[in-house]
Amino acid sequence: MKKKALLILLIVISLFDIEKAFAQNLLDSVLPVRGFAIAAPRPYYLDSFVTFIEKELAPRHVNTLILRVDYNYQYNSHPELRDSIALSAAEVKKIVNSCRNNQIRIIPQINLLGHQSWASRTGNLLMKYPAFDETPEVKMPEKYKWPNADSLYCKSYCPLHPRVHEIVFALMDEICDVFEANAFHAGMDEVFYIGSDKCPRCKGQDKAKLFADEVTRIRDHLASSRRELWIWGDRLLDGEITGIGMWEASKNNTYRAIDMIPKDVFICDWHYERADKTAVYFAMKGLNVVTCPWRNPSIAVSQMQDMVAFRYESTKEMKPRFRGMMQTVWSDAPAFLNGFYQNKKDPQTGDNTPWNCFRQLYDAIGKINK
Numbered sequence: 266m267k268k269k270a271l272l273i274l275l276i277v278i279s280l281f282d283i284e285k286a287f288a289q290n291l292l293d294s295v296l297p298v299r300g301f302a303i304a305a306p307r308p309y310y311l312d313s314f315v316t317f318i319e320k321e322l323a324p325r326h327v328n329t330l331i332l333r334v335d336y337n338y339q340y341n342s343h344p345e346l347r348d349s350i351a352l353s354a355a356e357v358k359k360i361v362n363s364c365r366n367n368q369i370r371i372i373p374q375i376n377l378l379g380h381q382s383w384a385s386r387t388g389n390l391l392m393k394y395p396a397f398d399e400t401p402e403v404k405m406p407e408k409y410k411w412p413n414a415d416s417l418y419c420k421s422y423c424p425l426h427p428r429v430h431e432i433v434f435a436l437m438d439e440i441c442d443v444f445e446a447n448a449f450h451a452g453m454d455e456v457f458y459i460g461s462d463k464c465p466r467c468k469g470q471d472k473a474k475l476f477a478d479e480v481t482r483i484r485d486h487l488a489s490s491r492r493e494l495w496i497w498g499d500r501l502l503d504g505e506i507t508g509i510g511m512w513e514a515s516k517n518n519t520y521r522a523i524d525m526i527p528k529d530v531f532i533c534d535w536h537y538e539r540a541d542k543t544a545v546y547f548a549m550k551g552l553n554v555v556t557c558p559w560r561n562p563s564i565a566v567s568q569m570q571d572m573v574a575f576r577y578e579s580t581k582e583m584k585p586r587f588r589g590m591m592q593t594v595w596s597d598a599p600a601f602l603n604g605f606y607q608n609k610k611d612p613q614t615g616d617n618t619p620w621n622c623f624r625q626l627y628d629a630i631g632k633i634n635k
């Protein structure tokens with residue numbers, strides 16, 4: 266009798282496993298990439314973040330985690346670039362192990378080319394290597410405000426400086442090694458300073474070509490260790506003709522770069538105001554694309570439905586390029602987790618918050634299985 270009960274129990278368990286595997290396969294075929302992008306935690310917050318991976322990301326079938334590391338790692342190749350408080354290799358391994366156990370692919374990120382400053386603070390790269398600054402004549406303001414006379418959003422490094430790549434490539438290699446990653450996210454969004462008239466190397470050059478050449482250089486370096494390059498898509502869209510504007514698309518003549526970059530560069534196409542159908546444009550150019558929402562849950566759900574429809578309604582050539590969805594979070598991990606667990610409202614936007622967007626997007630993704 267005991268044997269029979271055990272047998273029935275085993276059958277029930279295996280049926281449950283089959284159902285789970287079937288649900289997973291269905292989800293993988295409908296939305297292969299189910300992503301989440303956030304800043305890597307500081308060491309003091311590591312354990313809370315790992316718990317979040319296990320309790321919130323894994324059960325929602327998130328399978329891709331983009332971590333903005335930047336200088337929050339104790340680099341050995343360039344210790345001068347470390348943040349004063351930064352993750353050790355042993356701490357990174359805690360994240361790596363948790364993600365491995367939950368079948369989550371980690372893609373570490375360092376902002377390259379653009380985003381070399383934030384508000385009135387210069388980032389570590391230009392702080393230590395001011396010669397790399399594309400616009401050294403633009404002084405950092407004491408109190409930052411936008412708009413400003415210099416059109417300063419963020420500083421960029423000069424992609425034609427002869428020493429910049431030996432440094433950033435060393436950082437990339439080190440961060441990919443420690444995270445055991447087969448892809449790297451280079452950021453490259455909102456690059457407003459490029460091909461400056463005052464840069465002795467870049468002046469007069471085609472900005473689309475400058476951008477594309479930098480993407481290609483980074484891609485080629487990663488490809489030599491069989492790693493993939495991921496970037497944000499905004500510089501590849503024409504902000505004028507689409508009306509999408511200068512943030513989520515380009516108004517500084519970089520958009521033609523879309524025809525100059527290798528087709529295996531993976532595009533994170535972010536749109537926060539509308540469910541713009543630009544994923545189709547990227548896929549038609551031969552590029553893999555994920556759509557990225559931020560804080561508006563209803564737009565995120567529309568974008569997800571679009572992504573599913575694009576895959577369903579496309580040719581066999583185009584279909585695999587529509588890769589899925591990725592929730593983007595622009596605060597640090599503690600601010601997001603606090604908002605998430607306390608279900609906080611935003612004073613300006615109410616329930617339009619990144620945590621509510623994440624919750625509702627993944628609730629909708631969860632329903633695909635049912």
Ligand SMILES: [Zn+2]
Pocket residue numbers: 399422423424425426460461464465466467468
């Ligand atoms: Zn330059």
